[in-house]
Amino acid sequence: MDTTGVIVEYNPFHNGHLHQINQIRAQYPDTTIVAIMSGQFLQRGIPAALDKESRTRQALQSGVDLMIELPVAFSVQPADLFAKGAIKLLSGMKITRLVFGAEHPKLDFKSIAVKIQNIDGDFDQFNETYASQYQQAVFDNTGIHIDEPNDLLGLAYAEACLSEKAEIQLCPIQRIGAGYHETIFDDSQEIASATAIRLAIKNQESIENVVPSQTKIDSENEKWIDWYDFWPYLKYQLSLLTPEQLSTFYGMSEGIEYRLLQQYEKLPEDASFDDWVHAVKSKRVTYTKISRLATYILLKINKNEIDKQYKQPYYHVLGFSKRGQSLLNYLKKEVPYPILTKISKKDKEGLYSLDYRAGIIYGLVSHKKSDLFRHPVQIN
Amino acid sequence: MDTTGVIVEYNPFHNGHLHQINQIRAQYPDTTIVAIMSGQFLQRGIPAALDKESRTRQALQSGVDLMIELPVAFSVQPADLFAKGAIKLLSGMKITRLVFGAEHPKLDFKSIAVKIQNIDGDFDQFNETYASQYQQAVFDNTGIHIDEPNDLLGLAYAEACLSEKAEIQLCPIQRIGAGYHETIFDDSQEIASATAIRLAIKNQESIENVVPSQTKIDSENEKWIDWYDFWPYLKYQLSLLTPEQLSTFYGMSEGIEYRLLQQYEKLPEDASFDDWVHAVKSKRVTYTKISRLATYILLKINKNEIDKQYKQPYYHVLGFSKRGQSLLNYLKKEVPYPILTKISKKDKEGLYSLDYRAGIIYGLVSHKKSDLFRHPVQIN
Structure with a gap:
């Protein structure tokens, strides 16, 4: 199966x-497109602007077949x-290929990944961010x-393919x-960055010009969420x-917990989330790193929970098309980790507990139902 | 000193x-009036509508001399x-008398208290509230x-005087x-219940007709707070x-924690604090009891903390008049527990930690400063 x-x-x-999905469909007309999507909280330590169910519907209507x-x-x-x-999840599904956008798609990410396998990641320049030291090490080795x-993310995928075999x-x-970082767009553009669209x-x-209709509808009808909404809980x-x-x-x-609290205590009573992050920020600790820590605090995630999760992955199905459903039926016998199509009480307290909690906390702001017994989104 | x-x-x-204060002043022209006032969270398990500093100012302007x-x-x-x-606090100050409003002021509260000393309070009727069983026991004994x-509160004062010697x-x-329970008032009234005024x-x-001017000013300029504001945090x-x-x-x-959570889980996403309390309420567990539990959860108060506090009382001075200041200076040498006029960092983490926390959480909604380094209110 392709x-x-x-x-x-x-x-x-x-x-x-949409453009990316169309490109995939044009090049591989019979492929089944599987998206692995962050749920309610995202890579840069921010809550999703719309909940995962809405974003799943947007994607399925635009050609994604299976959303995990x-x-x-x-x-x-x-x-x-x-x-x-x-x-790890895609590999467990024995996916044929991974398509991703890159600023420099001609780079041979896999062979670069091989060359930098020796980088141990224990960088010791305490006045530089991890990212800049990593980039320097990549340059030194290649x-x-x-x-x-996006190039960096592509390289991370290549490295993960190596380590996950x-x-x-x-x-x-x-x-x-x-x-990625552009924050404005004009009437002539059909494509804008997600950052610019959120702004x-x-x-x-x-x-209207830069999103498919479902996204426009959702943006009008749903609560649009950002850290502002969760700041009271974090406080x-x-x-x-x-x-x-x-x-x-x-x-x-490295004692960051002291800095997080000390800077918070110094803030005026009407300070915002951004004010706090800017107060904590240093040469070594980036805005994004602080936002991620904020998310862990908001979700009360302790050290053991993440380790446990890495050892017990699962596929939580957010939605599927007809084609996606066929793939899902096929995968049920093939994948090494459990497939969850509907969260049961047992899942909620066991395997899925961390994501369940993230959904519950997101729901305090979105007022959407929890994941318990929720049906995946289905389109024909 | 009277x-x-x-x-x-x-x-x-x-x-x-105000009427009560004026009555005291008329009867004891030279007395110093000391008020012991609940801080940010009150006896019936509700947040104060206005913060303790505002309420202190209101009281001092109306004749209270020292606010603890x-x-x-x-x-x-x-x-x-x-x-x-x-x-316990008033007794430590060797106060001359306690004045309190009662529905039946002719009752001899102290002798009633003596007669009911044998009531052990371990009532075992599980379909009746503590209050109704207590009232029955009082009747049986007297x-x-x-x-x-207010009669019941008076009796509680009398019992406390006995047990605290x-x-x-x-x-x-x-x-x-x-x-106490009246919820409306009309233009002809100069006195209304606090409940009616909040409503x-x-x-x-x-x-305007039922409060002194400072209360009116505060009600116009300050955020007026109730459980609605804290419900997100409790959720x-x-x-x-x-x-x-x-x-x-x-x-x-008695497993009330299960009921609190189970009823919460069953609520719709847009349910209010009242909806939750009504869902939890039973013959045995009153609205007020649930509101108090809600306050303990909101303030994260554990069992040890309250016990510790009963063993380590203190006088936190919220404000004083000139006359109150003289009393305060006199008391400094006389009272058995520490007097805190300004909360230090040491107090914040030690003796005063529980009230400090209550203030911080109240501040999430009131946006007022914490108790740390706050000066008492002073009037001449």
């Missing part, structure tokens, strides 16, 4: 994503662990500068239209936790 | 309270423990029906104007805590 994987966030699903949730233990992570989680976000063909394709929604500007946590308690949370190291 | 104590909540300070905070460990409690905490809220003269005075504010009706707790975790909180007994 299957094509994509690793996505769809925050929200826009014309750039990337568990929160993998989704709110730096590129290497994010990639490792997603590749003579190639890789410093754009995943036999997946990597198919980088040229990213078009909008840079436009916030500013009540039209996104509640930051107000009550001691550094000792905070140190048991996932991701806390 | 001193008169009152035990109050002032939620908010209204003409009924009743620690949250004592304030959010059934009548017996509430009374015990307040009497032949007197006591079933109105406090030599305080009890001076009940007739409550006038409005019943009027909520409905944006005038309270966050109820969403994340297991019954085992909840069972370590103060006040949990």
Whole structure:
């Protein structure tokens, strides 16, 4: 069975994503497209603007066949662990190929990955971020500068394929239209970055030209969510936790828990999430790293929980088309990890507990139902 | 030194309270009036409508001389423990008398208290509330029906005086104007119940006739707070805590933690605090009891913390007049427990930690500063 994987966030699903799906469909007319998508909390430590069910519907209507949730233990992570989680799932499905956008799709990501296998990642420059030291090490080992976000993610996929012994063909394709960090777009554009689209929604500007209709409908009818909405809950946590308690949370190291609390205490009463992150930020600790730590605090994720999750992956099915359903039936006998199509009470307290909790907390703001007994989205 | 104590909540300070202060002043022109007031969370398990600093200012401007905070460990409690905490503090100050409003001020509360000393309080009728069984036991021992809220509180003061060996003269005075449970008032009234006043504010009706000017000013300029504002935080707790975790909180007994969580899980996503309390309520477990448990959950108060607080009382000074200041200076050498006029970092983490936390959580909604380094309110 020919299957094509994509690793996505769809925050929200826009014309750039549609373009990618159309390219895949044009090149492999009979392939089944499987998307592994972050659920309610995303790679850069932010809540999804729309809930995973809405984003699944947007994607299925645009040609994705099967949508699998990337568990929160993998989704709110730096590129290497994010990639490792997603590749582990795709590899278990014996996916034919992985298609991903890259700034430089001609790079041979797999052979670069082989050349940098010796990088141990224990960088000791305490006034530099992990990312910049990693990029320097890649250059030192290969003579190639890789410093754009999608190229770096592509390299992370290649490294994950190596470490997971995943036999997946990597198919980088040229990213078009909008840079990842671009925050504006004009009437002439049909493609804008997700960041720019989220900003436009916030500013009540039209996104009609740059998203498929379902995304537009959802953006009008659903609550549009960001850290602003979760800040009260995070403040509640930051107000009550001691550094000792905070140190048991996932991701806390080098005494960062003290800095998180100290900077919080110094803020004025009406400070925002951004104010807090900016106060904590340093040369060594990036905005994104702090946002991820904030997510772990919000979701009360402790160290053991993530380790446990890496040892017990599963496929939580968010939605499928007819073609996706056939693949799903086939996979049921083939995959090494459990497939969850509907979350049971047992799943909720066991295997799926961490994602269930993330859904419950997201639901405090979205007012959507929890994952318990929720049906996957189905389209014909 | 002639001193008169009152035990109050002032939620908010209204003409009924003013009338009481004026009566005291008329009868004892040279007395110093000391009020022991619940801080940010009150006896019936509700947040104060206005913060303690505002309520202190209202009271000092109306004739109270010294305002002491009743620690949250004592304030959010059934009548017996509430009374015990307040009497312990007043007794430590060697107060001359306690004045309190009663529906039947002619009752001899102290001798009734002596007659019911044998009631052990371990009532075993599981389909009746504690309160109704207690009232029955009082009747069985004395032949007197006591079933109105202020009479019952008066009896609790008398019992606390006995158990604390406090030599305080009890001076009940007739409550006038409005019943405790009355929820409306009209233009002809100068006195309304605090409940009715809070409801009027909520409905944006005038309270001008029934409160002193400072209360009116505060009601216009300050955020008016109720459980609605804290419900998101409580939901966050109820969403994340297991019954085992909840069972370590103060006040949990007879498996109530299961019921609190089960009823929460069954609620629709847009349910209110009231919906939840009504769902939990039973013949045995009253609205007020559930509201108190909700407060303990919100403030994350565990069993040890309250016990510790009962063994380590203190006087946190919220404000004083000139006369109050003289009393304070005198008391500094006399009282058996520490006097805190300004909360230090050491107090915040030690003696005062529970009230500090209550203040911090209240501040999430009021956006007022924490107690740390806060000066008492002073008037001339």
